[in-house]
Amino acid sequence: MLLKNASILYGKELQYIENTDIRISGKSFKKIKQNLASSPGEEKLDCSGLVIIPGFVNAHTHIGDSIAKDISLGSTAEARIHPIHGIKSKILKNTKPAQLANFMKNSCLSMIKNGITTFADFREGGLEGVLLLKKTISTFPIRSIVLGRVEYYQKQKEITQNTSLAKSKQTELAAILQNCDGIGVSGANEYSDSVLKYYSGTKKIRAIHSAETKQSCITSKKMTGKSETQRALLLKPHLLVHMTHASKKDLCLSAKKTRGIVVCPRANAALAEGIPDIELMIKTGNTMAIGTDNVMINSPDMFREMDYLWKVSMAIHKKRIDAKQILKMATSNAGTILNKKIGSIGEEYFADCIFIDKHAIELEPMHNPHASIVHRASESAIKAVMIGGRIAHGKL
Ligand SMILES: [Zn+2]
Structure with a gap:
């Protein structure tokens, strides 16, 4: 599965990166990079307007x-x-x-x-x-x-x-x-x-x-x-x-x-x-x-x-x-x-993440993504939740 054009909080330091792609294979994040080309038959999801954060x-x-x-x-x-x-x-x-x-x-x-x-x-x-x-x-x-x-x-x-x-x-x-x-x-x-x-x-x-x-x-x-x-x-x-x-x-x-x-x-x-x-x-x-x-x-x-x-x-x-x-x-x-491969969006970590709607009324305009998520976001800003590479709640 390829998630395209997402904003993400990357790695253990939760670095905010815009317009990037994530490849998920099996239960894990495999590659995180801008402009990843999709393989033949690979499911592609457009994630523009979403910020993906670790579960x-x-x-x-x-x-x-x-x-x-x-x-x-x-x-x-x-x-x-x-x-x-x-x-x-x-x-x-x-x-x-x-x-x-x-x-x-x-x-x-x-x-x-x-x-x-x-x-x-x-x-x-x-x-x-x-x-x-x-x-x-x-x-x-x-x-x-x-x-x-x-x-x-x-x-x-x-x-x-x-x-x-x-x-x-x-x-x-x-x-x-x-x-x-x-x-x-x-x-x-x-x-x-x-x-x-x-x-x-x-x-x-x-x-x-x-x-x-x-x-x-x-x-x-x-x-x-x-x-x-x-x-x-x-x-x-x-x-x-x-x-x-x-x-x-x-x-x-x-x-x-x-x-x-x-x-x-x-x-x-x-x-x-x-x-x-x-x-x-x-x-x-x-x-x-x-x-x-x-x-x-x-x-x-x-x-x-x-x-x-x-x-x-x-x-x-x-x-x-x-x-x-x-x-x-x-x-x-x-x-x-x-001591588990959880809690980060990074290569080889379990693909556990939350898709947050950047344009949710309580979040827009999101000038500081970390602060917005810590003290403004709630369940209603969640579009979907993924656990181990599969959508466990919501819809993309
Ligand atoms: Zn206790």
């Missing part, structure tokens, strides 16, 4: 809780999402899998319509939870990165006594990992050093929540004398999620020891837990991506996430941030952190 990578979700939208709004973060005694965990345990699946499907559809072509999900519920999610999304074209976990949390005493992971749990973890893309750990406060170190042996993606709330940071210090992030790093994580209350020292450690941080600004705000300091995170050398977190708390919409993060960060720091930085967080940076 969004929603780098942190929990779509398993899509059934619990806006339940217990007045409660604290702990009361709502704590993995052991939170309202969410009770809902997940007491709802029929078929019902959970129905609402997960809705979230998938909603993400595709909003230009999300990949999502990375922390899936609760052990092996059953992972299999349910995988089965539910198998009929949708969206790309998924499923990070499972053993439904096992230690008590304070076990943590201070450094109790190791029981053999039965080790076997359970091995079965989970055979069926998904890696491990998504709830947090360091639920595990001893020994268990976190055991988890660090996972050969697939390793990810963990860290420093999401002030309380979780205080709990870690009180219980172990160490910061929550210091302990989270025992997992040897490829990525840390949140880091909203991490110290500068912890951010420096994260820059050295992980591939990056995924922030969830609207979810943090909705839980009254602050705003991640992306300026400091970038300054300390961290690669940054964005996730929309629990569907229970927040909508899986990357346009809203970018708009919110861009403006709230500038308002707090009274300092301008290049809109391109924010857009990279939603696309190419996530590809880097997850």
